[in-house]
Amino acid sequence: MSQKVEKLDGFEGPGFLATSLDKAVGLARKNSLWPLPFATSCCGIEFMATMASTYDLGRFGAERLSFSPRQADLLMVMGTISKKMGPVLRQVYEQMAEPKWVLAVGACATTGGIFDTYSVLQGIDRIIPVDVYVPGCPPRPEQILDGVLKIQELVQNESRRRRESPEYLELLASYGIE
Numbered sequence: 135m136s137q138k139v140e141k142l143d144g145f146e147g148p149g150f151l152a153t154s155l156d157k158a159v160g161l162a163r164k165n166s167l168w169p170l171p172f173a174t175s176c177c178g179i180e181f182m183a184t185m186a187s188t189y190d191l192g193r194f195g196a197e198r199l200s201f202s203p204r205q206a207d208l209l210m211v212m213g214t215i216s217k218k219m220g221p222v223l224r225q226v227y228e229q230m231a232e233p234k235w236v237l238a239v240g241a242c243a244t245t246g247g248i249f250d251t252y253s254v255l256q257g258i259d260r261i262i263p264v265d266v267y268v269p270g271c272p273p274r275p276e277q278i279l280d281g282v283l284k285i286q287e288l289v290q291n292e293s294r295r296r297r298e299s300p301e302y303l304e305l306l307a308s309y310g311i312e
């Protein structure tokens with residue numbers, strides 16, 4: 135069953151609704167996310183289940199996966215990221231156009247997980263900013279869906295000007311991203 139899209143707040147009458155542009159854009163963006171699945175290991179299998187018929191990420195308007203960073207706005211990182219893979223992940227992030235969001239799925243993407251070793255990145259937030267973390271090893275599809283819902287909340291409530299704000303530019307600068 136599809137998720138119902140809630141009605142926008144605003145001033146309404148017969149045949150019209152007046153609302154703010156931020157709210158209209160937020161609603162449209164929230165319900166048309168294009169995820170880029172960056173899956174390197176077992177958590178990727180849980181993502182496959184999340185896309186399949188039982189859990190069906192398409193109910194939330196996010197079934198159009200993109201394997202091109204330039205046509206994606208939600209980077210979903212699922213799996214162990216080795217230090218050698220780090221620069222590749224960062225390049226993918228940098229190639230995505232603004233506005234973009236990042237979901238770290240599972241213990242490995244979030245903290246390195248059980249791989250506390252010299253070759254594994256101890257969390258992707260060491261190289262790119264993360265918006266939402268999903269715990270678990272592996273997280274169940276319900277948890278991945280919950281993470282996507284949390285991203286949707288952020289997307290809906292984000293001001294269109296946030297990406298130009300000094301705070302956001304400072305955040306990117308702290309990662310050495312221009």
Ligand code: SF4
Pocket residue numbers: 175176177178212213214240241242243247248270271272273
């Ligand atoms: S968090 Fe667990 S299930 Fe997910 S990639 Fe790491 S080891 Fe595999």
